[in-house]
Amino acid sequence: MSAPRTVIVTGGSRGLGQGIVQSFLDAGDRVATCSRSETDAVRAWQSDPQYADRFLFREADLADREQSTQFVKDVLTEWKSVDVLINNAGVARDGILALFSDEDTDTVIDLNLKATIHVTRQVVRNMLVHGGGRIVNISSIVGLTGYRGLTVYGATKAALDGFTRALARELGSRKVTVNSIASGYLRTEMSHGLDGGQLDQIVRRTPAGRLGEPADIARAIDFLVDPRNDWITGQVLVVDGGLTA
Numbered sequence: 001m002s003a004p005r006t007v008i009v010t011g012g013s014r015g016l017g018q019g020i021v022q023s024f025l026d027a028g029d030r031v032a033t034c035s036r037s038e039t040d041a042v043r044a045w046q047s048d049p050q051y052a053d054r055f056l057f058r059e060a061d062l063a064d065r066e067q068s069t070q071f072v073k074d075v076l077t078e079w080k081s082v083d084v085l086i087n088n089a090g091v092a093r094d095g096i097l098a099l100f101s102d103e104d105t106d107t108v109i110d111l112n113l114k115a116t117i118h119v120t121r122q123v124v125r126n127m128l129v130h131g132g133g134r135i136v137n138i139s140s141i142v143g144l145t146g147y148r149g150l151t152v153y154g155a156t157k158a159a160l161d162g163f164t165r166a167l168a169r170e171l172g173s174r175k176v177t178v179n180s181i182a183s184g185y186l187r188t189e190m191s192h193g194l195d196g197g198q199l200d201q202i203v204r205r206t207p208a209g210r211l212g213e214p215a216d217i218a219r220a221i222d223f224l225v226d227p228r229n230d231w232i233t234g235q236v237l238v239v240d241g242g243l244t245a
């Protein structure tokens, strides 16, 4: 078995992030995560003796610069270096652009884009000092194909893919790979915003015939962060059951 890695997964308290945290814990890694509130999943990890010294949770609103800075500081104080960063925390607000509020626009951009950039910048400084790392940004097929009612969300996810490509160029020679996973529609709270008709239509149009599960994305992450995969960087890997094929 390979040496345990130190992993940050943002927004790991539920949904996709919860599945990603569990997958790294199952692999024997040390995992730090944060969200604005604790969940049963977080409490279960905290009280499970097998994760006693390799699970760290902080309540933090990543859209708040001070709180996101403190979260990364706490991880570095505890474990000194970060090997893997999974930028998963994200928020969607539904509504046609003509009626979209400034507040919703800021909420989506502040978390999906600005917080991701800020957390990544802090972690990258550490990865440069420690000689390498793996970064995976969770984007979305909405950033590739667009989806009515998700214009601002789609803009942030397309921007994340651009961020991935540029950062991969900056860090390629420093043994840090940076990739995006453009996820298809998953069965999480976020997709509860879609009505039954929309979800049925998505499933009908998906060659694999179902919505995605967090484990579908966690397996793709596992591949991208494998230490042997140091020649895959700056890519957007679409994991969507074939919906955009």
Ligand code: NAP
Pocket (backbone or CB within 6 Å): 010, 011, 012, 013, 014, 015, 016, 017, 034, 035, 036, 037, 038, 060, 061, 062, 063, 087, 088, 089, 090, 091, 111, 138, 139, 140, 141, 182, 183, 184, 185, 186, 187, 188, 189, 190, 191
């Ligand atoms: P989710 O079920 O809504 O979970 C989002 C996670 O992020 C939660 O842990 C949430 O905890 C945390 N979070 C939200 N706002 C935060 C903030 N300001 N600061 C810190 N943490 C925050 O969403 P999901 O479906 O798992 O989505 C995860 C990622 O996958 C997102 O980037 C999303 O865009 C992407 N994605 C999802 C789908 C889908 O169909 N679900 C498809 C493509 C891509 P708190 O609310 O307690 O803070």
